[in-house]
Amino acid sequence: MNANTHPALVGSLSTPNPSVKLINFSPGPTSLPKAVEDEIAASFKKPGLTSLALSHRSPEFLNILDHVTASVKRIMDIPxxxxxxxxHGGGHGQFAAVPLNLCHDKSDIATYIVNGTWTERARDEAQKYCTVHTIDGRDPHTGGYTTFPELTEEEIDPKSKFVYLCSNETVNGIENHRLPKLPESRRNIPLVIDASSDFTTKPIDWHGDGVGVLFACASKNIGHPGVTLTVVRRDLLGKDKASPLCPGVFNYTITVEAGNLWNTPATFNIEVVGYLMDWLEREGGVAENERRSIAKSRILYDVIDNSDGFYGTPVQEKALRSRMNIPFNIKGGDEELTDEFLIQSWNEGMVGLRTLTPFGVGEYLRASLYNGITEEDAASLADFMQRFARENSG
Amino acid sequence: MNANTHPALVGSLSTPNPSVKLINFSPGPTSLPKAVEDEIAASFKKPGLTSLALSHRSPEFLNILDHVTASVKRIMDIPxxxxxxxxHGGGHGQFAAVPLNLCHDKSDIATYIVNGTWTERARDEAQKYCTVHTIDGRDPHTGGYTTFPELTEEEIDPKSKFVYLCSNETVNGIENHRLPKLPESRRNIPLVIDASSDFTTKPIDWHGDGVGVLFACASKNIGHPGVTLTVVRRDLLGKDKASPLCPGVFNYTITVEAGNLWNTPATFNIEVVGYLMDWLEREGGVAENERRSIAKSRILYDVIDNSDGFYGTPVQEKALRSRMNIPFNIKGGDEELTDEFLIQSWNEGMVGLRTLTPFGVGEYLRASLYNGITEEDAASLADFMQRFARENSG
Incomplete structure (x- = not known):
């Protein structure tokens, strides 16, 4: 990266120009839909206590908890x-919680499909608690995570307690638009899905896909950091199933038996998930949300694909391209042009295209298109990209 | 409890009467000081993104994180x-994290001073990860947690990796107004303090008291649930010190090395802790806050002690009475009068005196006097208690 400390180059999210609309393309945490943000702001003006001040055992918070739970179940069609x-503990908390709940001891086997940054981290964490078999998703030619591996019987030990995958790898820009099917003879093995970055943007066939556990940290599509939504099939619960080493706060059975109140839940963070769910329902639910996700991402991939190589994106297989996170480089990673792109787009209010992560995404910028981004917002970026390409081609 | 479902009897926190001021005596989560709540509400009206929408890697959030960290260190005089x-994971998360970080394996010894509900739970959790020696604080006569045990050399194994205590037991109403001194020959053993419910209300002599780890969930004195402040003495950190079974998200060394960004921190929840710290500094810091805590609790204990037995409180030793949580019963636990007390006080806006916890506090109501409660608020309750006693004595 350029040593220049222009705010656009170090990921500043401040309004560069108060007269332009701020569009937040951050990979998460990021903005929620404007209607949800307005509802949150309004909640602080209502008489009575906000949920920041509510005891988790008060009837007022229990109403919120019941409402959010019912909304999530209804909207996501959860059986x-x-x-x-x-x-608690975000996605990383679940990286530990999943094997600690589904494997009783280190000898239990789990199969991890590793096709990006987050499944790598999840697999590394799981190795503390179980015997991990890895299905390596790296492209054998490039060594990069640009494909999704074929799932064969041979690669999935039938004794696996679960098969783990991340349905959208935010850093790498690979998504399963529908969950992959395990080979017929392995369909009894529960799938564990990290849906942190694509939850609510497509339907899930819970039973048909054999989903055992699905989790989504709130801070991308459904809220802000501090709470993670975890969905667990009831047959996987049970006093003696989890590892005796599982911290109580990560134990699914304890959490369920205590009605999510074994310890103090993140009350306000949960209420915000509820606002998002209400918004989603008003807007037409998952089907409409998927239509929008397809439209928002298509307009950007179209610009990239039609740019005569001015823009590039790592995943070539269109069926695997993420609708959530669109990585793109400029003239094969030209540093000067990339900086110029960042500064100009930032001046027009488009922020969050470069985040200083420790994952070394290198030459790629990334436009993340979660629920807070509208079709118009994506079109604004597409428009800017086209202009920038025109002005800097040749 | 009375089967009557009057909202006052099931812990409703809603304004019973819009013309009265709501005073929230909940044991946590609870209200923050009004100035802090106003500042939070105002933050949603400012131009630009609120911290709900800030990437944790943006310069804007890093500024918040630096500010909060520096404020906590300065105000709490942390060396x-x-x-x-x-x-992540609240106090319960730390119940697991403490032994997982300070004990390498199950054979490592830790000494737990158990003198209430929360140290019981912490001890039970620790037994998964280390060899626990318990110093039992129950009163040998009543079997209740109404005293703090003497700490003798014989009871503290010199090989203990740490000695654990909770400086304020919220359910039982016992507090160490200053941290107890370990016997001279045991002072090299680090103290681990659960200060969830008394942090910021009294000074801590970090080195003098041998504090190794101190944690405080935010939702009582310093914020709202979803984040926990944990302070760790640096010599206890180190790649090889924690148990290899410690989840990454609980690992102190990993968290410190990543500057609190190993996984996404609860950004907004942290910002709120910052507002509270700023407020505390403006108001005169810990010394003034302790003066207020003494005044708020004294006015209630005085009413109890001068009520000719109309009110009772379980802890008789004044030096151990909690300034944070004042448990009291009415005429030895008279159910009808207790219900009447709850309904009348609720009608006057005083809420949170009974919380439906699973801990069976039984006959006792509880007034919690965290930072959100002013001296005037405590005086209002004291005044009500005196009136109620006058009208119902004899």
């Missing part, structure tokens, strides 16, 4: 034999 | 060889 948990 | 962590 009755699944429990909805509001868990 | 330079301690690190401030913003951890």
């Amino acid at each position: 009755d034999d699944y429990e909805v948990l509001f868990t | 330079d060889d301690y690190e401030v962590l913003f951890t």
Whole structure:
């Protein structure tokens, strides 16, 4: 990266120009839909206590908890034999919680499909608690995570307690638009899905896809950091199933038995998830949300694909391209042009295209298109990209 | 409890009467000082993104994180060889994290001073990860937690990796107004303090008291649930010190090395802690805050002690009475009068005196006097208690 400390180059999210609309393309945490943000702001003006001040055991908070739980179940079409948990510790917490709940001891086997940054981290964490078999998703030619591996019987040990995958790898820009099917003979093995960055943007066939556990940290599509939504199929619960080493705060059975109140839940953070769910329902639910996700991402991929190589994106297989996070480089990673792109787009209010992560995304910028981004917002970026390409081609 | 479902009897926190001021005596989560609540509300009206929408890697959030960290260190007089962590999973998360960080394996010894509900839970959790020696604080006569045990050399194994205590037991109403001194020959053993419910209300002599780790969930004195402030003495950190079974998200060394960004921190929840710290500094810091805590609790204990037995409180030793949580019963636990007390006080806006916890506090109501409660608020309750006693004595 350029040593220049122009705010646009170090990921500043401040309004560069108060007269332009701020569009937040951050990979998360990020903005929620404007209507939700307005509702949150309005909640601080209502008489009575805000949920920041509510005891988690008060009837007022229990109403919120019941409402959010019912909304999530209804909107995401979650069958009755699944429990909805509001868990602590973000996605990383679940990286530990999943094997600690589903494997009783280190000899239990789990199969991890590793096709990006987050499944790498999840797999590394799981190795503390179980015997991990890895299905390596790296492209054998490039060594990069640009494909999704074929799932064969041979690669999935039938004794696996679960098969783990991340349905959208935010850093790498790979998504399963529908969950992959395990080979027929392995369909009894529960799938564990990290849906942190694509939850609510497409339907889930809970039973049909054999989902055992699905979790989504709030801070991308459904809220702000501090709570993670975890959905667990009830047959995976049980006093003696989890590892005896599982911290109580991560134990699914304890959490369910205590009605999400074994310890103090993140009350306000949960209420915000509720606002998002209400918004989603008003807007037409998952089907409409998927239509929008397809439209928002298509307009950007179209600009990239039609740029005569001015823009590039790592994932070539269109069926695997993320609708949530669109990585793109400029003239093969030209540093000067990339900086110029960042500064100009930032001046027009488009922020969050470069985040200083420790993951070394290198030459790629990334436009993240979560629920806070409208079709118009994506079109603004597409428009800017086209202009920038025109002005800097040749 | 009375089967009557009057909202006052099931812990409703709604304004019973819009013309009265709501005073929230909940044991936590609870209200923050009005100036802090106003500042939070105002933050949603400012131009630009609120911290709900800030990437944790943006310069804007890093400024917040730096500011909060520096404020906590300055206001709580934390020496330079301690690190401030913003951890996940609440107090219960730390019940697991403490032994997982300070004990390498199950054979390592830790000494737990158990003198109430929360140290019981912490001890039970620790038994998964280390060899626990318990110093039992129950009163040998009543079997209740109404005293603090004497700490003798014989009871503290010199090989203990730490000695654990909770400086204020919220359910039982016992507080160490200053941290107890370990016997001379045991002073090299680090103290681990659960200060969830009394942090910021009295000074801490970090080195003098041998504090190794101190944690405080935010939702009582310093914020709202979803983040926990954990302070760790640097010599206790180190790659090989924690148990290899410690989840990454609970690992102090990983958290410190990543500057609190190993995983996404609860950004907004942390910002709120910052507002509270700014407020505390403006109001005169810990010394003034302790003066207020003494005044707020004294006025209530005085009413109890001068009520000719109309009110009772379980802890008789004044030096151990909690300034944070004042448990009291009415005429030895008279159910009808207790219900009447709850309904009348609720009608006057005083809420949170009964919380439906699973801990069976039984006959006792509880007035919690965290930072959100002013001296005037405590005086209002004292005044009500006196009136109620006058009208119902004899």
